[in-house]
Amino acid sequence: MSLLEITNLTARYASAAGDVLKGINVSVEEGEIVTLLGANGAGKSTTLRSISGLVPFTSGTITLNGQSLLGQGVEAIARLGVSHVPEGRRVFPGLTVTENIMLGASNRKGVSRAEMMREVDEKFDLVPDLIRLKDALGWTLSGGQLQMVAVARGLMAKPRVLLLDEPSLGLAPLIVQQVFKIVAEIRKRGTTVLLVEQNANVALSVADRGYVLETGRVLVSGKPKDLWNDPQVRAAYLGGHAIA
């Protein structure tokens, strides 16, 4: 049994007419980095939003360690160990870097403040660039700094699975490299990651397996090398349709 198992998932937004996801099957094993690739509107972020409970799904199942996430609220799913670092980072602008990271532990009960501060310091070890910014307010940070705060905050949840949505979006290539170095380090420390990216190159460089999504369906899945050599994937990335 996989740690995270998504079976025949369909979902739609209340405002939209059709399904955004049309029967997605994805599995993530413990300790893996799995990436969901695809163009805009393929359903990558919606898949993550369905897992964390932000988008109620219409049919199919999502299980974490065998336990169904169907009908669980967003906060309950967070307490089960799903940590979602959404697109746009969503760092609280009026709180400091330390406070933002600390609040990442809100899904765990009975963590003392001292323990939390110790864990925050551990995150600073992982992302040393943040130490000098520990008292800076969220709104003063650059895109790359925000992304690192968001990831550090996501890790404070001690997640069973970390959902990372477009961590490279809007960042300079050098900063993207830094962010993905941290992602690789996270996996080394044993955290399972489900990564959504448009930047296939960089995502496949860290991932164990990948799924390519197109208009709400899984087009193809496999090891990074296989995906990269797959003509369908190349076609999808060029914006065209798969060659039959």
Add this chain to the structure above:
Amino acid sequence: MAIFLQLLFTGLGIGAIYALVALGFVLLIRAASVVNFAQGQFAMVGAYILVVGVNVLELPYLLSMAIAVVLMAVFGIVFAATTYWPLRHRGGLPVIISTIGASIFLENIVLFLYGPSPEVLPGLFDSPGIQIGEVFMDSQYLSILVAATLLVVLQYLIFEKTLLGKKLQATSQDKEMASLLGIPVAFMILFTFAYSAMLGGIAGMLVAPVLFVSVGMGGLIALKAFAANIIGGYGSIPGAILGGLSLGVAETLGASYISVPYKDAFAFAMLLMFLMVRPQGLFGEKISEKA
């Protein structure tokens, strides 16, 4: 100079009441994006609960206040559950209308229970006050200032120094993200309603001995507190405090030096002046983006 200082003291006292009600406004705007037009009626309900405790049940004054504060917190949660919760996904306007409805309902229920004649409530202290230099400090105005200062300090400690405060701030800044982190957003919002109702209720209890306790007492206080919000900067906590205090001082000075019958007009003239010259208020973000 003596008269000026005396007026300044009185103005700050009445301004502190506006500031407390304005703080209640701001907290709800920030936590739940709710503009609560029943905030003034919270003050009225608080004052009437104190009237029942002190005049009817003849309980000790401080005990009555403590009971009233607890009841106001409960009242705030009931208010949230009935006025805000069922409409929370419908946008701002339905909730505003719902709070206006609640304000009318509250006034009429008190009118039904208590009748239209105003009640008189004694002050917290028997002593009329103390003389410091040339300024006579009325004991009730002094209590208002002390209580308001304590509440502001308490609020600062809760919001800035505790984890609960940080979670409340996170909720007010981005509810969806707070929820993704496992912060119980519903609890945070209910807590804010309870706290906001307590602030309103305490303001009503403090001002009750200065004014008469009447069904209509909340309306004007709320309007001025709302004006204080705009003057201080919409949604700003220091703005609510400073806006309330400056409004109290302006209307007291205006009433004494210019004209007593136009006392209320000074407050609103100040509001109009701010809207024309500095619409974002003293500490504010641009109003047009929020309202």
